[in-house]
Structures are given as structure tokens and as C-alpha cells.
Amino acid sequence: MENTQSAPQETPAEQGLTAIVFPGMGPCNFADVGRYMVLDRYARRRLAEADEALGYPVLQRFRATDHEYSEATQIAFLINSVALADRAVDAMGLDPDLCVGPSFGQKAATAFVGSLPFGDVVRMTAELARCEEEFFATEYSDVITQSFVRTSEERTKEILAEMEARGEWYEISGYLDDDFYFVSVRESSLDFFKSRIRDAGGYSMYSMRPPVHARAFSALRRKAEDEVFSRYDIAAPRLPVIADQNGTTVTDADAMRTMLLDTFDQPINWPDVVSALRRGGVTDLWFTGADNLFHRLDCTTKNFRVTAVTPKTALRPEK
Secondary structure, three states: OOOOOOOOOOOOOOOOEEEEEOOOOOOOOHHHHHHHHHHOHHHHHHHHHHHHHHOOOHHHHHHHOOOOOOHHHHHHHHHHHHHHHHHHHHHHOOOOOEEEOOOOHHHHHHHHOOOOOHHHHHHHHHHHHHHHHHHHHHOOOOEEEEEEEOOOHHHHHHHHHHHHHOOOOEEEEEEEEOOEEEEEEEHHHHHHHHHHHHHOOOEEEEEEOOOOOOHHHHHHHHHHHHHOHHHOOOOOOOOOEEOOOOOOEEOOHHHHHHHHHHHHHOOEEHHHHHHHHHHOOEEEEEEEOOOOOHHHOHHHHOOOEEEEEOHHHHOOOOO
């Protein structure tokens, strides 16, 4: 396993730079965010833009779906993330110095920094959803990405060594914190894997299908590049973006395109992002989106002042 130590755990005392963070996609359904999308003026505006870009009513399709990673669900998550950023900038005074978009959050980040117009990002997101669905219908169709926490790096290494000794396939798909990982495994291995996590005192959180961020998915990367990205002219970001795979700073068009493609076959590394932000003088993070993960991680809360702008907070009466 790679070195995933987080940045020094010090809550900032003085104001430094501010970064906006578009969270990765978690469970999202109409019951949780539908009211926000109907009532919030920023969400309604972005929803109208998405409807025009796609030529169909997103909210209607989102309401009808029961698949948490369907095309309509992904579009809804994207709309809400960007609309909440609109609110943060327009109504709350946010003026970020840097931008981060771990995992699915890269898409909203791409729109926010102007590397693609919002309508293009909406179309690209829909096309990528179809591309991934086609790929996983025939390739790695039995693979699941499992998230788990409270498992030390040493114990995680031991569990993965057991998997290897048994001839079980796995890929590390994400380093979230010192004791928090994403690992992709075959469905036939999942029960054993989860039992070993439990035996180690860890806690299995949720299983993701389709799976994400594994080096084995290089064919998906090529498919996405050929069939989707080839049709879009990705521009340089208007403010620096921190790549979620390794914490490097993205400032030009080629690096932005590479970061977006890396998401298919490179694991995310949030502690590397945290370290890069700290080195860059960032003290405040604003999370805009329905995030139940990144803004709560220990390496986040111990290193930054955190503001979460979510569909729930957006509907609270203004003081």
C-alpha cells in the first residue's frame, strides 16, 4: 500500500486561503433532495439549463428512477452541487482561491472553473453514465467497490495479503483517511472480505456498483476518451484545481483533461489532497453538495475550518 499519512493535524487559527470542494457522489434520491430542487432558485435555474442541454425533463426522470447511480440521478447530483456553489458565491460571499472535486465531484468542479460550460458538463455526464453502463454490462460485471473504516493501514495490508494468498482479485480504489479505504473486489469475495474487516475491528460502510477508480479499468478509460471526451474541448481552469488522485495542482487544459481521465483507473487519495491544501496555505474548505463523507473525515476536520452548503442547509430560513 502507498503512504497515506495525512497532513499535520492542526486546526488553523488564522485565515488563509479558501478552497471550494465538490464532493464525490453518495446516495441520492428524490425524497431527500426533490424539495430543494423545486424550491431553491439556484437549483431551478441550473435544472432549466440541464433540461435544455439534454432535451428531457431531468426532475421527472430523477423522480421516477430507483437506481442510485442512474443517469438522471447523476445529473441531479451535479445540478445540486453547482447550484449550491452558486448560492455560496452569490449569497454567502464565497470567493475561493482553489477548487477540489474528489471522484464524481470532478464534474461539478469542471463547470465551476470554466473548463467546460455547464451545459456541456451536463451532456458529458449523461454520456459518461451511458458509457460506464455499457462497459460494466460486459466487463467486471461482478466487481463491487466496498468502503470500510476503523481499520488501520497495518490491518488492511494483512487483509489484502490474505486475499492475495487465496487468489482473490482486488484493487485499492481510494485512500480516504488513515483508517478509511475503498477496495474493489469480486462479488464472490465480498462476504469473506467484509468478515475479515469485521474481525479486525473495522466497519463496512457501503458497497458501490458500478465499481470505481481501479487500475484494472484502463479499457473503460480508453472507451470514455474515444467515445465521450474526444467531443469536448476542455479549457484551462480559471483557478487552480487540486487533483484528487495525488494532490498535484492543475492549471492547464492538458492536465485538466488528464485528471478527468485518471478518475477511471487511478485511486483517489484524499490525504494527499489534504496535504497539498495545507502546504498551499488553505485554512478553510467550503463543501457544496450533498456530502455525507469528505467534510466529516478526521483528516478534514482536524486541518481546516469546514463550511458545508447542502440541500438541507439551503432550505433553512435566512436570518
